[in-house]
Amino acid sequence: KLDNVVDDEVLKLAKNEIIRALDLEEHEIKDTIINDLLENGRQSLSKYEDEFAPDVYKTSINENDGKLMKSLKKYFEQQWKIKYGSSNQWFISFLEEYKDAVNYDSVLKRTAEYGNKYLKDCPILSIILQLLFEGIDDKFFDDTNAFNDLWCAITNNGLKSIENFSDNKKRSVLLQALREYYRPKLFELLEKSKITDKDNLCELALDNVAEYGWSQGLQAVEKRIIKKYFKILIENIPVSSDTSGKSVQPKVEASKSVNDQSGVIGQRTQISWKFSGIEKPRVAWFFNGQPLPINDRFEVTETNDGTSTLSIRQAALADQGVYTARATNAFGEAEAKTTLNIACIKPVINADLNAALQA
Known part of the structure; x- marks a missing residue:
């Protein structure tokens, strides 16, 4: 019981911070607004615009690092630990371990913005x-x-x-x-x-x-x-x-996952494919069905948007064939194929040879 009292007090303090951030201490429908906020997040404020001074409303609804969002994030973080973690110590340990993860604040901010909208019927799993x-x-x-x-x-x-x-x-x-x-x-x-x-x-x-x-x-x-x-x-x-x-499996972000491409012998050639999916896919490249060795001639670069680019330095006739980009994440894989053709450059005479010989 003592633990429950302490937990209730922690949430009450966090709730009071939200009330102060919105200057609602004496407002006649304070409880209605706050309960809506704690259920549906900051976006629910739009229903109560007429209940606030314009400056307070504008600041609260627009500032992502303002007093309201900080207070909401604090409340929901405490709620995660108290409401969902009180009987699941492993969940509290998990939250502590992930507190410094790159997306921890993003998940907390999403919850502060939308409340329980995305928590489904099992907040811990979500x-x-x-x-x-x-x-x-x-x-x-x-x-x-x-x-x-x-x-x-x-x-x-x-x-x-x-x-x-x-x-x-x-x-x-x-x-x-x-x-x-x-x-x-x-x-x-x-x-x-x-x-x-x-x-x-x-x-x-x-x-x-x-x-x-x-x-x-x-x-x-x-x-x-x-x-x-x-x-x-x-x-x-x-x-x-x-x-x-x-x-949720990787997806090729192109109208077709097969294409043809041409390169010129001796020149640099690039093949790019973009993939998307939950959890960033790992992309491996293959040449005619075999893993492509990465060396001085073959280089792979990736960007944050899921694009993987294979660069071939000084393309040779032997580089002709089918290149496959295979994206894999925890849920499966997807492939995209490019058939590369290498063209030779015909010699071009840039001078009058007869004139040169006579000279």
């Missing part, structure tokens, strides 16, 4: 996904809706939906978060299906579902469940209609 995959920015929520595709993929198919997630520490954290997502849904489903927790069946099912998703995870415990009850269980799996997860 926060962890946003922090683990640095490539997730605002466009993944609004422009492409890719975060929703990621959410559908991982909450339907479990950790296995992330094929190339080789970082064991990150896998462990994400598995913990998936357990938090699946636990209430799975246990309610087991209860409705009249399946009892015999010999730790519920926890075993939870481990499998978090790792392999609903269908494959439950099949792993099928032999321990009465047949008619298992049938009820499978029929009531809460799977989303969109389970492909394709849009």
Whole structure:
């Protein structure tokens, strides 16, 4: 109880900072405005423009490093730890570890701006996904809706939906978060299906579902469940209609992923492809199906927008062939191919040879 009192006091202090930042101490609908802010973030202020002095409203709605945003970020950061981390010490440890990550402030700022809009029905899982995959920015929520595709993929198919997630520490954290997502849904489903927790069946099912998703995870415990009850269980799996997860895989940012290109013998030639996707893809280059050696003649450069460029110095006839750029991230891979043709330069006579010989 003492811990709860302390936690409530911490959130109350953070809430009071927001009230002072907006000069709302004596406002008649103070509670309405604040409750809306804490649920829907700063963007909800637009509904209350007439309730503020113009200068206060303009400053609060526009300044990303002003008093209001700083106060909101402080409140939500405390909320993450208290509301979601009070019974999950591993989550608090994760937040502390990621506090200096390049995207920590971005995720916190997004929450301060939009409140619970992007936290879905499992804030812990949403926060962890946003922090683990640095490539997730605002466009993944609004422009492409890719975060929703990621959410559908991982909450339907479990950790296995992330094929190339080789970082064991990150896998462990994400598995913990998936357990938090699946636990209430799975246990309610087991209860409705009249399946009892015999010999730790519920926890075993939870481990499998978090790792392999609903269908494959439950099949792993099928032999321990009465047949008619298992049938009820499978029929009531809460799977989303969109389970492909394709849009979270790397994507070639071009109308076609195959093209032809020409170069000139002895000159520098460049081939470029741009890729996008949640988590910045790693790009490897291949020549006629074989890994391309990087040396003095072949150089690969990459830019922050996902463009990978292969530069060939002093192109030779032997450089003709098919060049493949293969982009890989945790969710899969994509390829783009260029067929390079090398042209020879015909000799050009720049002087009158007869005149030169006679001279």
